[in-house]
Amino acid sequence: MLLHIRNVMEFKESKAIYLQIADYLMNQILHGTFREGERIISVRECAADLEVNVNTCMRAYEWLCQQQVIFTKRGLGYFVCEGAQKAILREQQEEFMNETIPGLASKMRALGISIEELVARLKDTGI
16 A cells, blocks of 8 residues: 655654654554555655655665665565564654653653643543
8 A cells, every 4th residue: 555645744843854754654654554564655756745855765764774664675665574563663662651751750740740630631531
């Protein structure tokens, strides 16, 4: 399944564009848009859809290859590695626990929000 990604990304200045593209593609893998062993959108299609330089998308794809999330089949394109979805999930869970939670705890202390209030609010959202 090929997906065109035009108009689905708004780039932030706080992070390199190629990493934002890589994050987007990893989220698509995590949510099953691109399945393991399946071909993903080409570098040129990605660049055209996002209206960015082909080299920027190429850098994102190379980074994803280094992370063993995708691999290339010469002349055929890029494909999702077996086990990529589980690896992405583990990495994002670790990032959440190591980066988001400490920031959340700090913000809660500063605002005087108790754990009980947070848990109640999370329960209200269906978690």
